[in-house]
Amino acid sequence: MAAESTTATDEERPGPTDDAIDVGRGLDALDTPTEQRTPLWKRFLTGVVPPIVAVVLFVVVWQILWASAIWPEFKLPSPEAVFGTIGQDFAEGRAFDIIWTSISRAVLGFLLAVVVATPLGLLVATVPLVRSAIGPILTGLQSLPSVAWVPAAVLWFGLTDATIYFVVLMGAVPSIANGLVSGIDQVPPLLPRVGFAMGASRSQSARLIMLPAALPGFLGGLKQGWAFSWRSLMAAEIIATSPSLGFGLGAYLNEGQSLSDMPSVMAAILLILIVGIGVELLFFRPAELRVLRARGLATGP
Amino acid sequence: MTATLERHAPEPRTGPPALDVRGVSKVFGTGQDAVVALDGVDLSVAPGEFVCLLGASGCGKSTLLNLVAGLDRPTSGTVETTSARPAVMFQEAALLPWLDAGRNVELPLRLAGIGRAQRRERAQELLALVRLEGQADKRPHELSGGMRQRVALARALAAATGLGGEGKSREEAGVLLMDEPFGALDAITRDVLQAELLRVWEATGTTVLFVTHDVRESVRLAERVVLLSSRPGRVVREWATSTDTDAEELHGDITGELREVISAHGR
Incomplete structure (x- = not known):
């Protein structure tokens, strides 16, 4: 047993020797994971250029289809007419009012949804009885299009802002609450155990261990919650139109339809899309990337 | 032999x-x-x-x-x-992935209500004890398995000995x-x-x-x-x-x- 006699002689020396320390340092150097960051120009080339090319191609195809005059002008306006409408709306300042009306509602509705959904999610995640009682309903509500709530809300609240906010809440709350629940469910059970073994009280464990550990799932829920807020708001604004409700993007879209003004309709759709994507790219994507990168979970650039 | x-x-x-x-x-x-x-x-x-x-x-x-x-x-x-x-140490290091090594070691001291300056100093001491000096700002995913387990050891020592210090009896160790x-x-x-x-x-x-x-x-x-x-x-x-x-x-x-x-x- 040649191998064993070597280890045995090593063990004869009391305490770690210089040699053992060197081995330890060598292991540290060898085993430390190396993080490879792609250079900025490469990330720009793979992340920013392709979507721009896709959009340009889309507009080119659109222009060709329009030029070939397969459909009449009132069905398929030229890109120029649509972008012209958007440009004019901005030049007149009207676009800012319309977008602000919708965004301020969506943001306020989203924040309300966060305030309602966070304690709800915590309750469902931590109290088994509550989970078995309303957990399935909460999941089911996620697949119910929130536009279905518009008629009910109009009957309950009339054509007021309450109707709009109700629909937004019904759209966003289930997503945010479910995100928090799955975030908490995915916390490795060892973490709260370690916390308890270190003497964490229940509130310390919730604040310092469970909530930060559930953050990636919660952020995912928030992101989805925003998307649902935005589309619920649009559904509500398109269906429930009234001078008392102000003039948002949904009402703008609706007006385009009533006037058979296709460039306006397409301009409205484009603006709705741009705002939805813009908020995600400006707020949710960076927050999510930061959280995931700090935990070594980020994939891709 | x-x-x-x-x-x-x-x-x-x-x-x-x-x-x-x-x-x-x-x-x-x-x-x-x-x-x-x-x-x-x-x-x-x-x-x-x-x-x-x-x-x-x-x-x-x-x-x-x-x-x-x-x-x-x-x-x-x-x-x-x-x-x-x-203090307990498990087969997995069970470090909190959103905290760097230093803050992981500080955690039990933080739970015990010890002030930031004191616990930071103690964490430095303990990281040095497990030969991880200068690694306090590394996140767990940036460390090897063996290094993570040493951070866990330092954290367990922080939990077991608190602020440590000289002249403590064996019971307090x-x-x-x-x-x-x-x-x-x-x-x-x-x-x-x-x-x-x-x-x-x-x-x-x-x-x-x-x-x-x-x-x-x-x-x-x-x-x-x-x-x-x-x-x-x-x-x-x-x-x-x-x-x-x-x-x-x-x-x-x-x-x-x-x-x-x-x-x-x-x-």
Whole structure:
């Protein structure tokens, strides 16, 4: 047993020797994971250029289809007419009012949804009885299009802002609450155990261990919650139109339809899309990337 | 062939045990499905002593460790510890992935309500003790498995000893419970970490209760090896080691007895 006699002689020396320390340092150097960051120009080339090319191609195809005059002008306006409408709306300042009306509602509705959904999610995640009682309903509500709530809300609240906010809440709350629940469910059970073994009280464990550990799932829920807020708001604004409700993007879209003004309709759709994507790219994507990168979970650039 | 152990001669130990387990039984489930994990276990560990709990799977060694850690309650019997709360280290490092190494080590001090400056200083000290000086701002995913386990050791020491400091008695040096902490590491890293653990143990005077199923590991590390039987877990035999113990012979002895205990289940 040649191998064993070597280890045995090593063990004869009391305490770690210089040699053992060197081995330890060598292991540290060898085993430390190396993080490879792609250079900025490469990330720009793979992340920013392709979507721009896709959009340009889309507009080119659109222009060709329009030029070939397969459909009449009132069905398929030229890109120029649509972008012209958007440009004019901005030049007149009207676009800012319309977008602000919708965004301020969506943001306020989203924040309300966060305030309602966070304690709800915590309750469902931590109290088994509550989970078995309303957990399935909460999941089911996620697949119910929130536009279905518009008629009910109009009957309950009339054509007021309450109707709009109700629909937004019904759209966003289930997503945010479910995100928090799955975030908490995915916390490795060892973490709260370690916390308890270190003497964490229940509130310390919730604040310092469970909530930060559930953050990636919660952020995912928030992101989805925003998307649902935005589309619920649009559904509500398109269906429930009234001078008392102000003039948002949904009402703008609706007006385009009533006037058979296709460039306006397409301009409205484009603006709705741009705002939805813009908020995600400006707020949710960076927050999510930061959280995931700090935990070594980020994939891709 | 003789091979003595790498430890220094133990100092004579006086005073009440750091950890006293009396007639502890643990039953999981009820009725016909009940499983007796532990049956009348007595174990007393002196302050500053290094004891290995050895046994095959299902011997309830982790259950016993959980009882001592206060993570679970015994069905009958008592568990007493002198230190307020023994620190626990698991097979996984279980570091909080959103905190850097320094803040992970600080966490038990933070939970105890110790101010930021003091706990940061202590974390630096402990990281230096496990040879991770200058790595305090690394996140767990930027460290190797062995380094993560050393951060976990530093954190457990922070939990066991608080702010530490000079002139503390053995009773105040804390109790460290380790549940196969090197089980998931490769052989070379495990070997290095075993040496590190012995060095840290000698430097701090902490009481260690170390669970393993590896006979060689237990002989190398412990001053006393306690063999548990499986289902129900009972203390079968104990071996004391000292500096002039023949490691190979002891290893043979313990392995023989362990094989005996395991074969009893096949009959």
